[in-house]
Amino acid sequence: MKKNTIICISREYGSGGRAVGELLSEKLGIPFYDKEILSRVAKESDMSEEFVKNHEESATYSHILNVPIGHRFPGVETEEIMTPEKLFMIQAKVIHELASEHDSCIFVGRCADVVLKDHENCYSFFIHSPVKDRIKRLVETEGVSERQAKKMIKQTDWERSSYHNYYTKQKWGDPGNYDLMINSARTGIEKAAKIIIDYIG
Template sequence: MKGNRIITIGRQIGSGGSEIGTEVAKRLGIKCYDKQLIELACNYGELDQDVLAAAEEKRPNPFFYSVPRQMQNDKTGRGIAINDMVFNVQSEVIRQLAEKESCVIIGRCADYVLREQPGVTSVFVYADMDARIRRIMEVRKLTRDDAITLIKKTDKSRRNYYECYTGKRWGAGASYDVTLNSAELGIDTCVDLICHLYNRKEEGESQD
């Protein structure tokens, strides 16, 4: 029996990774999970959404260590850092989604969480700094200086989070199946390539 096929997309802010993931899912007729993972994790772990959103994709903070007593349960764990709790809960939700359906998952160390799951293609989308600055300025209506500040802050946060929980280098080619330069290739070509990889996995499975 054919298993589900999952595409995980790591991304630099301003690279268009989320847009690429959304378009890939639309074209393939599957779901894309990005910020929806926050709501799903809250429902699964019976958590406050504001608390989870503030802690997700950030490495543990030693000054904000223990999960508040009112949030502790068998699913969230007890006596651990809030960030660890969020990672654990989101990871369980990601594994449940991979078991249930083919889909695209954006960020959240999904490539690592599903490292033992067959049928997973891990992608990292990046772009040169100037292209990222222009995109952030346009999409978020920020000044150039504010866009640069946001990029540096978000890159640092995502890198620390990924490397803390995976032991791999964020954005390094060896950490993923495929890395794509969206500034050089363009959004549409990135979508085409990822869809091609997805369909090739289906062809491979049909020949087994």
């Protein structure tokens, strides 16, 4: 693997994308960032981690804390109001900072593939699998019913695709936007990680 390699993983909900990232981190001995980004974004935005968690990869763009854009708050300067766009810019800044702090690292989601697209050794992968396999995985890992799993998949995939499409102007899941598309139902987590390792050399 080349020095200063960045691996970005986008994933359908329930496809095991996070598990692939964690395994890559273990095998390559490099940092893995997913939910760990939350605390950094919360600190830099002066917002709670709960707020950031509820708004990251969310399909809500036109509202500020559920208040329509254009609404004026008496005595509050516009620049002091946290908008989804500002939160995205802070998150992008944090991703750039984390990428520069390490020789190599791994990011899952959060449009990192586009945020870091100009990085010399940035590779992007999309992990996907059929809905039936994702439902089975969520039933096993999250302890939910098949009906709940199906609902969670539909909602989360919609939020992730809408968020990604809005902020990057690139279609989420479009094969042309990634180095490789990997069907984890066919490869399994272990082989998916091996495919990525072999690809980046």
